[in-house]
Every structure is written in structure tokens, then in C-alpha cells.
Amino acid sequence: MEAYIMEWLYVLVRWLHVITAVAWIGASFYFVWLDNSLQSPKDKDLQDKGVDGELWAVHGGGFYNPQKYLTAPEKLPKKLHWFYWESYSTWMSGFALFLLVYLLNAQVYLIDPNLLPMSPTQAIVTALGFLAGGWFVYDLMCRIFGFRNLALGIAVSLFIGIATYGACQIFPGRAAFLIVGAMMATMMSANVLFVIIPGQKRVTAAMRAGEPVDPIYGQRGKQRSVHNTYFTLPVLFCMLSNHFGVMYRDANNWLVLILMMIAGVLIRQFFLLKHRGQTNWYFPASGIAVMALVFFWMSPIASQTDAPAKLVRGSVSTEEAFAVVQKRCYGCHAYNPTMMGGAPAPKGIVFESPEDLRKHASAVISQTVQLKTMPLGNITQMTDEERQLIQAWFQQNMSH
Known part of the structure; x- marks a missing residue:
């Protein structure tokens, strides 16, 4: 009976996690697309109201006209829709699944004596350390580099590469891939919890109080939002690939994961540029080439x-x-x-x-x-x- 209950629990929590992840990623992708697709309004009334961009769209038999203000409208409506529960529920359901499958079965999933002999407690603490430590280091780098985006992007990429190598030296490949994905997903959700939403709330509070709005909050939120959209495809690959042994069985599985994450970023870059009206096939072609390289590198030799x-x-x-x-x-x-x-x-x-x-x-x-x-x-x-x-x-x- 216990096994039957556990199986239901696994199914329901995994189902919840997939549903909330679809909602979060879908909303995130939509707003990135919207931001890159807005056009400057030609209507003088909209310009006078401070509208910086607008878009006309048709969907489901209806017409929509989303508008983005340069800062904010002169008067905020009483009801504002906030996009944050999608992020929080995705992380919480994902952590619940991580707890049920990996942390409660640390001896099976988190420990490989041939890599690093550990007790279950040590393995659990180390795994949680990747999640918490990943956010701490990433957030610290964002604060140190500020808006020097190129330098920050290189630093964050190097950090994720080092963390990937370290995880694959400590944990079995399956667990290592998932932990790297969970670390990056924690960064994404923490960006929403600690930076994006608090900044938006400060802006909203200042406007309602009739005080000047500090643009730094919007700038920080935008920066972290951009990071999140680049993290998305690598995180999804980490979460899916741990179900396929061919991805993590190689002795250099850390390099496999890094290359596949790079492929995901290249493909995502293609769509980000395409939203702005720029079609550059170099990016998806490069992503596919990287995946082909991994495919042929790891292909089994009959002999x-x-x-x-x-x-x-x-x-x-x-x-x-x-x-x-x-x-x-x-x-x-x-x-x-x-x-x-x-x-x-x-x-x-x-x-x-x-x-x-x-x-x-x-x-x-x-x-x-x-x-x-x-x-x-x-x-x-x-x-x-x-x-x-x-x-x-x-x-x-x-x-x-």
C-alpha cells in the first residue's frame, strides 16, 4: 500500500510541477516576445499618455491592444495583475519532487562511492548547498558587475560551467544534471522573489504616494528577466536529460551538459532576435552543430x-x-x-x-x-x- 501511495504522490507532484512550469515559461516567453515586438505608437493621444510601445494582436476570435508605458501611467488602476505565483509554484513543486525522489533516497540517487564516498546526510547538505550557494554567488556577481552586461554574462557563464564540472565530480551523472538545473531554476525564481517583484512593488508604492520613481528598479528587473530567459532552455534540458542515461553516462558528462546548455542558449538567441525583426540563422545552425558534435562524440562504437x-x-x-x-x-x-x-x-x-x-x-x-x-x-x-x-x-x- 505504501508503494501505491508513493506512486500516486510522484505522479501528482510531477504533474503539478509540469503544469506550473508551463504557466511560468509560457508567461515569460510571451512577455519577452511582447517586449521585442512592441512598436512606437503613432497616435498622439497615446504618446501624450506616455505609451512607449503598443501591439495589435488577434487570438481566439478577439482583438487585443497591449500597451507599455515608458515609466507608468499617470494614475494606476486599483487592480493590477502580478506575475509571480507561476514562478513560486514552479519552484516549490519542483523542490517537493526533488525531495521525494532524490533527497529521501540519497543513498541511491545522490551517492556514487567511485566518485566521492559520502553519507546520505553529507550528500543532502551538499546538494542543497548547490541550490543556495548558486543563488548567493550569482546575486553577488550581479551586484558587483552592475549593468556591465557583457562582463556579467561571461562571469555567470563561467560560474555555471564550474558548478557543472563540480557537480559531476561529486554526484552521479543523473543527479548532477538535475542539481545543476535546480540550481539555475533557483536563481530564476529567486530573481523574481528578491529582485523583480520587490522592485515593482517599490515603484507601485512610490507612484501611489505621488513620489518620484527611481528607474533603477525597472532596470534591475529587466536585467534579471533577461537572464531568466537565457536560463530557460538549459534548465529544461537539465530537467529532461536526467531521464536519459545516454546523456550523462560519459566520463566527461560535465562537458556534455555544458555543450548542450550552450546549444540551448544559441537557439534561444535566434528567437530573441527574430522577435525584434532580425533573422540570423547562424545561431540555430550553431546550436544544431553543437548538438551534432555531442551526438557523434558519444555515439557507441560497435566493437x-x-x-x-x-x-x-x-x-x-x-x-x-x-x-x-x-x-x-x-x-x-x-x-x-x-x-x-x-x-x-x-x-x-x-x-x-x-x-x-x-x-x-x-x-x-x-x-x-x-x-x-x-x-x-x-x-x-x-x-x-x-x-x-x-x-x-x-x-x-x-x-x-
């Missing part, structure tokens, strides 16, 4: 995949292969798992009988031999000889 099985002499029975799988995988892949805090078997795959091994043979050979992403963090210490035995069994019994 490397097939050679290990030749080391196994004689016939390997299903019972022999099943014994290895039960010894190394059964703790998680069982009807009543003894690992992962009672969480249900990943993807519903269980190994209760040799027939289960035959049923899931393709997944087993992919994850344990080709990608070597299972067992997670190799927590049960599956040996190379055992992987070779499983491959030999597959070739002899399942590959024809």
Missing part, C-alpha cells in the same frame, strides 16, 4: 559494445543471468523494494522470476551493458564481469 561478450566462454543460461539481476537489481525492482525508501519499482519493472528478465531483456541490456546507468550510481557494485555475462546471455538467447 566496444560487442567485444566484452567474447570474454564469456560457454553458454550462459537464463537462470545464471537472472541470479545476477536478482543480486544487483532486486532491491529496487521488486514488488516490495527494500531500497529507495519503499518507492515503487522504477517504470514498473520487477524481477521476480526468470520470465521477468526475458520480458524486460531489451531494457536490461540497454541500461546495464550499453549505457551502464544501472544500477543507479552502481550502488550494488555490479561488476564488469557480471555485465559481460548478461550481454553474453542476451546474445545467445534473446538477440535472434
